[in-house]
Amino acid sequence: MPAERARKIRVSCVVNGAAVTCETYPLARLLDVLREDLKLTGTKEGCGEGECGACAIEMDGALVNSCLVPALQAEGAKIRTIEGVACGGSLHAVQQAFITHGGAQCGVCTPGMILAAVNLLARHPRPDDAQIRDGLSGNLCRCTGYMKIFESVVAAVRAAETRA
């Protein structure tokens, strides 16, 4: 055992609207804190090196890969995971569109895909096709269901336009 050991720290943040505090190591991955300490297992681990986007979450409104965020830097942050995307009992338009249009297959990339799409729509409520492709370009789907995923986001945009 190394003689010098970091002590666990207390990290306080707001996750899906609820204030939480956990004890963890400073460089613990936010991904692991969410899944193992806060039991929010909707966020998935794909590659663990920031390539695949499966662990994408929102941190202070920005899309980030939670496998690359050390717990210490989550102090004071407002975090949204896939568990916080639906509002009360009703699904977000993107979630509904993924169900209707077959946007999910094995499901591992789905939480990250949905967070990326929801974040894109928050920044660009009426994205064109190129913006949608760009918004999803950081998320890999190993089932290769890209067209269905793309069509789901297009459908979510259309649904929002119809309601407006």
Add this chain to the structure above:
Amino acid sequence: MRAFLPAYEMETPRDLAAALERMAGEPGGWRAFAGGTDLMVLLEAGKLPHKKYLNIWNLEELRGIAVTAEHVTLGALTTYAEVQRHEILAREFPLLCRAAAETGSAATQNRGTLGGNIANASPAADSPPALIVYEAEIEIVSAAGARCVPYASFHTGYKKMNLQAGELIRSIRLARPRSAALKQYFRKVGTRRAQAISKICFAAAGRVEAGRIADVRIALGSVAPTVLRAVRAEELLRGQRPVDAALLLAAQDALGAEIAPIDDMRSTGRYRRHVARNLLAEFLEVLAS
């Protein structure tokens, strides 16, 4: 193998002065940790040898983009996303914006910083060729004071740089272009369109006056142990007419002699050499247009 987490320490200094004091008190003991997009990858792979970090992510003194009549100064913690959103950068420094847009994914662009990209010192990084073309200056601070260095002389070898223990990159300063006639060219060649690591990255700018090349600056990534300015090719081109087959061949040969691309997991030296020549030709077409 994954890292042993209890072996790693990280503290959050209250301001820049406190961070610099902490670093000065134990030279080499504490290193800066910004957005984590490189360091967390090494950590997860069990390849992060250094154990003590200062979390600089929240230091306001390292943030923000300041514009004066002469310069644009980017705080070291400026993210790729912030670079892309900035109107003056988009208008006057398109190479940097293109590099930022083609580095990693949106999620990486929200966390990755220019200072981190520089200090990580990868020869495959995409913002350095743009910074070299713009003849950027780097402001470096320590508890002892501040100094400025031309970015072109900052990287001294593979993963080696002109940055001492106790020093931090504070900002990157770009001189605003005086001529609207500057033609700018950027091309990153990777395996796929989104979030690839470069096989080769080419950034260049130039200006033609009275039919002759009056100003030309060319920099490349992933073709040498450091990001490289193609000074010999530039010398050949300066003062010449941009459309000239013999000149192009001579400039391509000069470029070929100053780059030293290698075979690695992403590409081969031969391919990189070939593409470097082609990109030079494409840049000259843009310059002549």
